[in-house]
Amino acid sequence: MNGFQKALADHQLELNRGRTTTLQVNVGRLCNLACRHCHLSAGPERREVMTRQTMEEVIRFAGRHHFSVIDITGGAPELVPDIEYLLEQLAPCVQATMMRTNLIALLQEERRKLLDLCCRRHITLTASFPSVNRGQADAQRGNGVWEQSIVMLKKLNELGYGRPGSGLDLYLVSNPAGAFMPVDQCTAEKKFKADLAGKWGIEFTGLFTFANVPLGRFRNWLEKSGNYEDYMQKLAGSFNPATIKGLMCRSLINISWDGYLYDCDFHMAAGLPCSGKPRHISQVEQLEEGGAIMTDDYCFACTAGTGFT
Numbered sequence: 001m002n003g004f005q006k007a008l009a010d011h012q013l014e015l016n017r018g019r020t021t022t023l024q025v026n027v028g029r030l031c032n033l034a035c036r037h038c039h040l041s042a043g044p045e046r047r048e049v050m051t052r053q054t055m056e057e058v059i060r061f062a063g064r065h066h067f068s069v070i071d072i073t074g075g076a077p078e079l080v081p082d083i084e085y086l087l088e089q090l091a092p093c094v095q096a097t098m099m100r101t102n103l104i105a106l107l108q109e110e111r112r113k114l115l116d117l118c119c120r121r122h123i124t125l126t127a128s129f130p131s132v133n134r135g136q137a138d139a140q141r142g143n144g145v146w147e148q149s150i151v152m153l154k155k156l157n158e159l160g161y162g163r164p165g166s167g168l169d170l171y172l173v174s175n176p177a178g179a180f181m182p183v184d185q186c187t188a189e190k191k192f193k194a195d196l197a198g199k200w201g202i203e204f205t206g207l208f209t210f211a212n213v214p215l216g217r218f219r220n221w222l223e224k225s226g227n228y229e230d231y232m233q234k235l236a237g238s239f240n241p242a243t244i245k246g247l248m249c250r251s252l253i254n255i256s257w258d259g260y261l262y263d264c265d266f267h268m269a270a271g272l273p274c275s276g277k278p279r280h281i282s283q284v285e286q287l288e289e290g291g292a293i294m295t296d297d298y299c300f301a302c303t304a305g306t307g308f309t
Helices: 003-010 052-064 083-093 109-120 134-141 145-159 185-200 216-224 228-237 241-246 265-270 297-303
Strands: 022-026 069-073 096-101 124-128 170-174 206-209 252-255
Touching: 003 297, 022 052, 022 265, 052 083, 069 083, 083 096, 083 109, 124 145, 134 145, 145 185, 170 185, 185 206, 216 228, 228 297, 241 297, 252 265, 265 297
Parallel strands: 022 069, 022 252, 069 096, 096 124, 124 170, 170 206
Antiparallel strands: none
């Protein structure tokens, strides 16, 4: 029994799958950035990207089930060949489609076609923007990234993203710059909205604040800096049993870039498949409710504070 399972048992809780309403598709680990907090260790040197053949399998899988939301993530989804094809085919299958973005990849002129598709299909954009402070953001994501992010946010506003009544939702995601817990989400959202609107005239739909998950590049940094044990204790000490009922893994299934199923993107990063057994989407005809969800100690990051819900 790992530490997270023990915490569940101590609170007489179980973590079981409910009805799966969200399909999360990780299209690869290729990224133009190498952020310190990345649980996937994504970066420019990575070559894991979803092929057209696997995309076809994902489209068929989505057609066999009744999802409400499709969440496209990476890496940087913008860099994956045929990403426009995947989005175009998946969007009609669900009520809402969202794509994660680091903002910088969208700045490239060759992404104009992708942006046009996102506008036309009303695809929600969820953008990494860790801080309104230039120094903190660049320390986490790379020199010059903050300034380029501001430029892209202004461009998205010009297209209608984040503007009230446009139907084009733009969410920001803020992760701590170091080995500490995120600030209160409501407080942070008010500050982000006030600062971005007041200084740069930027609007956005909402903000999410999440704890960093101790995997990938972030775990490597924690270990090298001597912060790993303390950080794990902070996560475990911040365990909030009230988050269990609404955890995203209870209603989400993750597909990796090569077509295998995971309970979440973090399990994919750790190589922990659903039920502990690798299953390719081409072999799965139905998704069952009630099964136990795999856990590990890094799951404490999802139950700290308001949690990943």
